[in-house]
Each structure stands twice: as C-alpha cells, then as structure tokens.
Amino acid sequence: METVMEQGSQRRHHVVVVGAGFGGLFATKALRKAPVDVTLINATTYHLFQPLLYQVATGILSQGEIAPPIREVLKRQDNVDVRLGTVTGIDVAARTVSVDAPGLDYTVGYDTLIVAAGASQSYFGNDQFADFAPGMKSIDDALELRARIFGAFELADLQTDPEAIERYLTFVVVGAGPTGVEMAGQIAELAHRTLPGQYKHIDPRKARILLVDALPAVLNTFGDHLSTRALRQLHLLGVEVELETRVVGVDATGIEVETKRGHQRIPSMTKMWAAGVSAPPLARKLGEAAGVETDRAGRVHVNPDCSLPGHPEIFAVGDMMALDETPGQQLPGVAQVAIQSGQYAAGQVRRRLAGQPAGKPFKYFDKGSLATISRFSAVASIGKLRLSGFVGWTIWLVVHLLYLVGFKNRVSAVMHWAVSFLGRGRSERVSTFQQAFARSAVRAYGDPWERGRADDRS
Amino acid sequence: METVMEQGSQRRHHVVVVGAGFGGLFATKALRKAPVDVTLINATTYHLFQPLLYQVATGILSQGEIAPPIREVLKRQDNVDVRLGTVTGIDVAARTVSVDAPGLDYTVGYDTLIVAAGASQSYFGNDQFADFAPGMKSIDDALELRARIFGAFELADLQTDPEAIERYLTFVVVGAGPTGVEMAGQIAELAHRTLPGQYKHIDPRKARILLVDALPAVLNTFGDHLSTRALRQLHLLGVEVELETRVVGVDATGIEVETKRGHQRIPSMTKMWAAGVSAPPLARKLGEAAGVETDRAGRVHVNPDCSLPGHPEIFAVGDMMALDETPGQQLPGVAQVAIQSGQYAAGQVRRRLAGQPAGKPFKYFDKGSLATISRFSAVASIGKLRLSGFVGWTIWLVVHLLYLVGFKNRVSAVMHWAVSFLGRGRSERVSTFQQAFARSAVRAYGDPWERGRADDRS
Numbered sequence: 060m061e062t063v064m065e066q067g068s069q070r071r072h073h074v075v076v077v078g079a080g081f082g083g084l085f086a087t088k089a090l091r092k093a094p095v096d097v098t099l100i101n102a103t104t105y106h107l108f109q110p111l112l113y114q115v116a117t118g119i120l121s122q123g124e125i126a127p128p129i130r131e132v133l134k135r136q137d138n139v140d141v142r143l144g145t146v147t148g149i150d151v152a153a154r155t156v157s158v159d160a161p162g163l164d165y166t167v168g169y170d171t172l173i174v175a176a177g178a179s180q181s182y183f184g185n186d187q188f189a190d191f192a193p194g195m196k197s198i199d200d201a202l203e204l205r206a207r208i209f210g211a212f213e214l215a216d217l218q219t220d221p222e223a224i225e226r227y228l229t230f231v232v233v234g235a236g237p238t239g240v241e242m243a244g245q246i247a248e249l250a251h252r253t254l255p256g257q258y259k260h261i262d263p264r265k266a267r268i269l270l271v272d273a274l275p276a277v278l279n280t281f282g283d284h285l286s287t288r289a290l291r292q293l294h295l296l297g298v299e300v301e302l303e304t305r306v307v308g309v310d311a312t313g314i315e316v317e318t319k320r321g322h323q324r325i326p327s328m329t330k331m332w333a334a335g336v337s338a339p340p341l342a343r344k345l346g347e348a349a350g351v352e353t354d355r356a357g358r359v360h361v362n363p364d365c366s367l368p369g370h371p372e373i374f375a376v377g378d379m380m381a382l383d384e385t386p387g388q389q390l391p392g393v394a395q396v397a398i399q400s401g402q403y404a405a406g407q408v409r410r411r412l413a414g415q416p417a418g419k420p421f422k423y424f425d426k427g428s429l430a431t432i433s434r435f436s437a438v439a440s441i442g443k444l445r446l447s448g449f450v451g452w453t454i455w456l457v458v459h460l461l462y463l464v465g466f467k468n469r470v471s472a473v474m475h476w477a478v479s480f481l482g483r484g485r486s487e488r489v490s491t492f493q494q495a496f497a498r499s500a501v502r503a504y505g506d507p508w509e510r511g512r513a514d515d516r517s
Numbered sequence: 518m519e520t521v522m523e524q525g526s527q528r529r530h531h532v533v534v535v536g537a538g539f540g541g542l543f544a545t546k547a548l549r550k551a552p553v554d555v556t557l558i559n560a561t562t563y564h565l566f567q568p569l570l571y572q573v574a575t576g577i578l579s580q581g582e583i584a585p586p587i588r589e590v591l592k593r594q595d596n597v598d599v600r601l602g603t604v605t606g607i608d609v610a611a612r613t614v615s616v617d618a619p620g621l622d623y624t625v626g627y628d629t630l631i632v633a634a635g636a637s638q639s640y641f642g643n644d645q646f647a648d649f650a651p652g653m654k655s656i657d658d659a660l661e662l663r664a665r666i667f668g669a670f671e672l673a674d675l676q677t678d679p680e681a682i683e684r685y686l687t688f689v690v691v692g693a694g695p696t697g698v699e700m701a702g703q704i705a706e707l708a709h710r711t712l713p714g715q716y717k718h719i720d721p722r723k724a725r726i727l728l729v730d731a732l733p734a735v736l737n738t739f740g741d742h743l744s745t746r747a748l749r750q751l752h753l754l755g756v757e758v759e760l761e762t763r764v765v766g767v768d769a770t771g772i773e774v775e776t777k778r779g780h781q782r783i784p785s786m787t788k789m790w791a792a793g794v795s796a797p798p799l800a801r802k803l804g805e806a807a808g809v810e811t812d813r814a815g816r817v818h819v820n821p822d823c824s825l826p827g828h829p830e831i832f833a834v835g836d837m838m839a840l841d842e843t844p845g846q847q848l849p850g851v852a853q854v855a856i857q858s859g860q861y862a863a864g865q866v867r868r869r870l871a872g873q874p875a876g877k878p879f880k881y882f883d884k885g886s887l888a889t890i891s892r893f894s895a896v897a898s899i900g901k902l903r904l905s906g907f908v909g910w911t912i913w914l915v916v917h918l919l920y921l922v923g924f925k926n927r928v929s930a931v932m933h934w935a936v937s938f939l940g941r942g943r944s945e946r947v948s949t950f951q952q953a954f955a956r957s958a959v960r961a962y963g964d965p966w967e968r969g970r971a972d973d974r975s
Contacts, residue, residue: 104667104668104671104946104947104948105946105947118581121579121580121581121582121945122579122945122947123576123579123944123945123946123947124579124944126947128667128715128946128947130715130716131715131942131946134714134715140717140718141715141717142674142675143671143672143674143675144675160672160675161668161672162672162675162676163675163676165675198947209562209586210562210619213562213601214601214618214619214620216600216601217600217601217602217618217620217621217623218620218621256592257586257588257589257592257599258588259598259599260598468944470932471929471932471933471944474928474929474932475929484589486581486582486926486929487579487580487581488562488563488581488586488589489562489563489580489581489584489586489656490562
C-alpha cells in the first residue's frame with residue numbers, strides 16, 4: 060500500500076511541448092505510452108489543419124472542420140495536460156518556460172522541452188503589407204480573407220464607376236506555391252461556377268484573378284513537369300499567372316510590381332499573401348537563451364537528432380528547426396516534416412528514459428507533395444511518380460481525409476466537398492462585421508491578450 | 518418587335534424591401550410572380566435563422582448553417598436585386614431610401630416600401646451592460662459568446678485561486694424566454710456531457726449555470742403548465758433558476774441583482790443577455806419621416822393592413838410594427854409574425870396592382886410556440902395542445918428542419934445535430950482571437966462601416 064502511494068506520488072519525467080500544430084501534436088501523441096507527464100501549451104484551443112485554410116477562406120469548409128479542439132483530439136490520452144497560452148520566454152538554466160494567457164501569466168518547469176512553434180507569414184521586411192494583403196496562416200486570416208473575397212463581389216455590384224468595378228473584381232494572390240495556387244484556383248471556381256447568375260449589375264465571370272511570383276515557375280518545388288501541368292491548368296481556369304514579378308508595394312486599392320517589362324500598378328481591392336514564411340519570435344528567443352545560432356529565416360540550428368547543441372534536453376521540430384541534412388539544402392516547410400520530426404523527438408525521449416542509446420539521426424522521409432488546382436484536378440509528386448489531373452486529385456482527397464483529424468471532421472468535410480465539387484455551392488460564405496475589419500480594429504486596439512488581462516484585474 | 522421592346526423598357530412597379538430577415542425575405546419571395554421589380558436591401562449578405570443562434574454560440578452548428586447567402590436563397594427569383602447596405606434614412610416625399618455601405622452611400626427610389634428591419638437587443642436603458650453581457654441577435658453575437666463560453670472553461674483550468682475558478686465557471690443567462698432557456702440548457706449539456714474528462718485541473722460538471730428573470734415564471738408566454746414542466750426540466754439539468762430577480766448591474770467580473778431577499782452580487786466572468794428587444798433606430802426614423810407615432814418599445818404604429826397611416830405605399834412588418842389587433846395586446850416578436858406579415862404586405866401589393874380591392878386586415882395565425890430545453894426534451898404549445906418531453910422535441914426538430922432555408926443547410930444541420938444529440942461532441946468549438954475581444958476592439962475602433970469608407974477613399 061505504501062509502495063503504491065510512493066509510486067503514485069513519485070514525480071514522473073515532465074515533457075513540455077510548445078505548440079499544437081502538426082509537430083507538437085504528433086510529438087505529444089507519440090508520448091502516449093511513455094512514462095512521462097506531458098504539458099502541451101498552445102496559443103489557441105485548437106489544432107489547425109493548415110493545408111485546408113484556403114477552403115475556409117473560399118467558403119467550402121467551416122472553421123470547425125479544420126480546427127478540432129486539442130482537448131477533443133487528445134481526450135483519450137491520460138498523461139497530457141493541455142494549457143492555453145503563448146510561450147513568451149524560455150529559461151534554459153532554470154528549465155522553465157514563461158507563458159502569457161488572458162488573465163494571467165504562469166511558468167511551467169520541464170525536464171525535456173520540445174518546441175514546435177511553427178512558422179509565421181513573412182512579408183520580407185514589408186510588414187506594412189499585412190493590413191492590405193492578409194496571409195494564410197491562421198483561422199483569423201482565413202475568415203478575414205473570406206469576408207474580403209465575398210465582400211469584393213458584393214461591393215462591386217454596388218459600384219457604378221467601371222474602374223471601381225474592375226478594382227473590386229481584381230484579385231491578386233502573391234506567391235505561387237501550393238497555397239497560392241490553391242487560393243487562385245478556388246477564387247476562379249467561385250467566379251466561374253458558384254457566383255454567376257447571383258448579381259444584377261456585374262458578371263462575376265469577368266473577375267480577374269492574378270497569381271504573382273518572383274520565381275520563373277509555379278509550384279517551383281514540384282519540378283518542371285508538374286509545374287508546366289499546373290500552369291496550363293491555371294490558364295484553363297482563367298487565372299493570369301505573372302511570373303518573375305516582384306511585389307514592391309501593397310496598399311488599400313492596389314499592388315505595385317516590378318516585372319521584366321518594368322514597374323506596374325495593378326488596381327485591386329483584394330490581395331492575399333502566400334509568399335513566404337519565417338520562424339516565429341520564439342525561435343530567436345530560444346536561440347538566444349540556449350546560445351544557438353538561427354539561420355536567415357530565423358530558424359534554430361539543431362543537431363542531427365533535432366536537439367539543440369549543448370542542450371540535449373531541448374528539441375526544436377518542424378518549421379522552426381534548421382537541420383542541414385544535406386549541406387546547403389533545407390527541409391521544406393510542410394506538415395510531413397513537422398509530423399516526422401515531432402515523432403522522432405518523442406522517440407528520442409522514450410529511448411533515453413528506457414536507458415537505450417540514442418537512435419539514428421533524424422531522416423525526413425519525403426512522402427510526396429500535393430496541390431489541388433481546381434475540383435477534380437491536382438498535381439502529385441510521390442517518389443519518382445508525377446501525377447496530375449483526376450488521378451492526382453483522387454490522391455489529394457484520400458491523403459487529406461487520412462490526415463484530417465477526427466471522425467466527425469472527416470464526415471463533415473466530405474459532405475461539404477460533395478456540395479462544392481459535385482454541385483456549385485459553397486456552404487460557408489458567412490462572415491461577421493468584425494472579420495471584414497478586424498485587422499484594423501486590432502491594430503487600433505492593441506494586443507488582445509493584454510486586454511484580457513486588464514479586464515480581469517478590473 | 519417594337520411592342521416587345523416597349524414592353525421591355527417599360528418601367529415596372531418598384532418595391533423596395535428593407536431587411537432580409539424572416540419578414541423581408543418572405544415578402545420578397547411572395548412577390549416572385551408579381552409584375553414588380555424588387556430591391557432587397559440588407560446590412561449583411563445573409564439571411565439569419567435567428568432561432569438557432571444559440572446553437573452557434575454553444576458549438577453545435579457553424580455560422581454558415583444558419584445564415585445562407587441571400588443571393589443563394591433567391592437565385593431562382595429573377596425580379597429581385599439584392600443590395601448590401603444599411604438603410605439610414607427614408608424620404609417619404611421623394612419616395613427614396615438612403616443607404617450606407619462600405620465604400621459608398623447611395624439612394625434607391627421606390628413605388629412601394631416594405632420595411633422589415635427587425636428588432637435590436639434592449640438593455641432597458643443600460644447599454645453599458647452590452648460590453649459584458651453580449652446579446653443574441655447576430656452572428657457576431659453568437660460567435661463572440663462561443664469564444665466566451667468555451668474560453669471560460671479553458672481559463673478556469675489555468676487558475677489556481679478557487680474564487681477565480683468559481684468566477685470562470687459561473688455562467689449567468691439573463692432572460693428566461695425561449696432564447697435564454699435554450700442557452701442555459703445547452704451550457705448545462707456542455708458542462709455535463711461534452712466537456713467532462715477533458716480538463717486536468719477542473720471538473721466542468723461543477724459549473725454553475727444561472728438563469729435569471731424579473732418575471733415569476735420561465736417561458737412566461739407558454740402558460741402555467743409548460744412553464745412548470747420547463748422549470749422542472751431545467752432543474753434536472755442542473756440549471757439554477759432565479760425568478761423575480763432584477764439585474765441592476767453588469768461588469769467584467771460579475772452581475773448585481775435585486776431579489777426579494779435583497780441585493781446580491783454574483784461573481785461571474787461569462788454573462789449573456791436574452792432579456793429584451795426594442796425596435797431598431799430605423800423604426801423611429803420611419804415614424805418621424807411619415808408622421809406616425811411609435812410605441813414605448815419604439816415600434817411603428819400601422820393600419821390593420823400593415824401600411825402606415827397616411828402612407829398606403831409604405832408597410833412596416835415583423836418585429837418593428839405595432840399592430841393593436843386586440844387592444845392592449847401586442848403580437849409576439851417571433852418569426853411567424855414576421856413571415857405572415859411580410860407575406861400579407863406582399864399580397865396587398867399584388868392586389869393593388871391587379872386592381873383588386875384591399876383584402877381583409879392582417880390576422881396573425883398562431884401556429885404555436887416551441888422551445889428546446891435539452892436534447893430530446895422540448896416544450897410545445899400548439900393551439901390547445903400542450904406537449905413536452907420527447908414528443909415536444911420531435912415537433913421542434915421537424916419544424917426547424919422545415920423552416921431552415923436551403924437543402925444543404927438542412928443536411929448539414931441534421932448531421933451536426935446527430936453528432937451533438939446522439940453523441941456528446943460539438944463540432945464547432947473554434948473561435949478567433951478577434952471574436953473573444955471584438956466588442957471592445959470595435960468600440961475602441963468606431964463604426965466599421967465608416968472605416969470601410971475611409972479605406973476606400975485613401
């Protein structure tokens with residue numbers, strides 16, 4: 060009896076996981092049967108299935124379908140404590156992280172720390188663009204873009220000045236990676252399939268959708284063959300693709316670009332940014348605290364086992380780690396890298412606690428790349444296979460269903476996909492007043508977390 | 518050939534409908550085959566199925582499921598022009614309405630005007646309560662409440678002070694009409710069925726849910742029998758019902774009430790207001806413009822045919838009309854009154870244009886009242902029938918499915934109801950940063966429409 064109590068009260072190895080994106084969530088799940096207590100800290104209450112954000116922005120899915128509550132996802136895992144908050148600092152000597160939540164600050168001690176804080180949108184030093192061209196990184200971003208996209212058609216219909224109508228019906232997507240290609244494709248489908256016939260004064264089919272990139276190819280990382288296929292498919296959809304075009308200015312009513320032909324202004328009310336990512340502020344803080352360098356994108360250099368040099372008890376995984384597997388070559392910022400490195404770090408923790416020697420260095424297994432262009436058409440690069448069209452799209456569908464977390468989300472998503480892909484409708488077109496104007500409001504208002512704290516003390 | 522052209526260019530009778538709630542939408546639909554052009558003006562792009570807002574607030578349905586785009590609902594009706602904007606003024610002499618939309622103001626002329634601007638939340642002169650106890654009138658309200666309700670459990674789990682935990686786990690619903698009863702019931706189901714087992718530091722079942730009303734009965738308009746049944750059901754769910762209790766103060770951390778036993782402060786972070794409605798500002802403007810009196814609740818007095826005294830070309834319908842059918846007795850502010858009066862006004866327009874004499878005065882046909890208390894349990898008052906429990910709930914389900922606009926919304930809602938009523942889950946628990954703090958942000962920021970205009974001019 061006494062032994063049991065002693066065992067019960069014995070402190071178990073404590074793993075703190077920062078971030079419940081793909082890296083943090085899969086690290087946590089991989090620790091389910093390990094003799095550890097896990098504290099998972101995340102700035103929101105949900106895990107976000109980022110690859111489908113563009114479908115929330117274009118009215119296909121609801122936010123709930125791509126963002127299950129973390130507590131719901133992990134409700135059968137007894138050894139995890141889910142905590143809301145933004146990690147603002149790491150004390151590597153005291154082995155604590157400090158956390159900022161509405162209403163209070165708190166600290167959490169760790170034996171092992173797995174940092175998986177993801178990536179932020181990068182405007183390449185032009186953060187002022189963000190107000191006019193929201194990124195595609197959060198539910199807030201997606202709902203704001205939803206409001207702007209559907210709002211643009213609505214407001215175009217009210218205008219009488221042809222130039223104003225054109226400005227409202229010109230959509231510019233910056234960045235021709237998978238997210239940008241998918242956004243442009245879905246806006247084209249909205250304009251050509253969903254919305255025609257619903258307006259008295261405009262023809263939605265006259266909308267211009269521009270996809271702009273500084274590189275000479277769309278889906279640059281997919282290789283020449285698929286890049287060419289994707290470009291052709293985008294043209295068929297009516298998307299104008301402007302390559303080798305650099306964005307030098309974004310404001311409320313347009314965008315400024317530099318092309319080979321010189322400088323040009325494109326009048327447009329609706330711009331969106333899918334062009335670049337950078338590591339979050341926490342990566343720099345972690346690097347400074349642990350005395351480890353960060354690379355140009357702000358990512359933390361890690362050992363081959365994803366731990367920090369000089370700090371075997373700290374791992375950085377996913378988008379925020381810089382791991383020079385092949386010198387000069389960085390891992391792509393995709394869900395699979397985060398999932399695999401998160402699981403790998405958890406495996407290292409398990410081995411250490413079991414007294415086993417460190418395993419092999421982390422090796423990313425490239426399962427392939429996927430991007431949809433329109434319904435029934437996608438490009439897929441799997442090993443040496445290059446697939447496009449309907450076959451590519453079927454693979455896209457199966458893979459996304461497999462990884463979409465939770466049974467309910469899958470059923471619900473499949474139903475909404477049927478509505479959108481087989482029919483013409485979009486079930487989720489609603490936005491709030493505040494979404495249409497939120498960015499400006501929050502800017503005027505200051506940090507919402509700060510506000511929460513002030514309220515609580517009053 | 519010439520005749521056809523003349524007919525084509527001949528100006529048809531122009532009906533302007535203000536508001537796309539139940540009154541305006543059903544008036545518009547009833548004009549589908551009339552020889553008129555209809556302009557339907559609404560401040561949002563969607564028709565809102567208000568009776569289910571509480572399900573959006575408590576995570577059962579997505580906002581898209583109860584708010585189909587007006588254009589989508591009316592896409593098969595050729596004679597209607599849907600326009601976004603808030604009607605800010607009516608010139609009865611010039612027969613024009615002035616409209617305020619993001620980016621521009623415009624005016625629309627009418628031959629017949631049907632005003633169906635609904636009702637606003639009333640805080641009985643205490644508008645400062647609104648920041649701390651959001652109402653239940655819009656999608657913005659529902660999503661903000663969703664953020665506050667789920668956020669309260671999340672933040673309670675972080676607290677160490679027992680008083681703070683209790684403050685976060687105390688939910689106060691003001692107003693024991695159908696909306697208040699349904700909210701309180703659903704929060705109780707969240708606390709007892711959905712959330713237990715998902716927190717390490719709190720037991721969600723310890724949440725206190727208070728339902729407060731100044732009147733001596735819940736569901737006052739349903740009669741003694743159903744009121745008693747509902748009260749018993751609420752007690753079984755663990756809801757504390759405080760009747761004959763008047764709210765005299767609401768702030769960030771609690772609520773002040775006057776009861777028979779005296780003054781009391783209830784510490785609570787999460788309050789919601791379902792206590793009263795008043796006519797929107799447009800009702801007063803309409804009354805002033807047409808020289809017609811408004812009643813104490815701000816509603817416009819109308820003739821027995823829903824037209825304004827002295828202005829047969831103007832109708833007011835739904836929540837904003839004061840129609841003393843039986844002297845001293847007002848019509849209830851429910852969807853059926855709005856639907857029937859909207860359809861009646863449209864019928865009057867059709868009769869006039871056909872040269873027929875005015876029909877019989879508007880007579881509200883009471884199809885009955887319904888309120889759910891929890892899953893599988895509702896009360897229904899239909900004619901002389903008084904039904905409760907599972908039978909009442911089945912009627913509730915059928916009626917809501919019949920009136921839920923659009924096939925897709927119905928399929929989607931049924932699926933989410935199955936998840937929530939048969940299982941324990943809530944599919945739509947997500948909220949954004951901005952939703953949790955939006956009211957304060959917008960207050961700091963000013964009127965979003967104004968901001969839209971400023972942006973556009975920049």
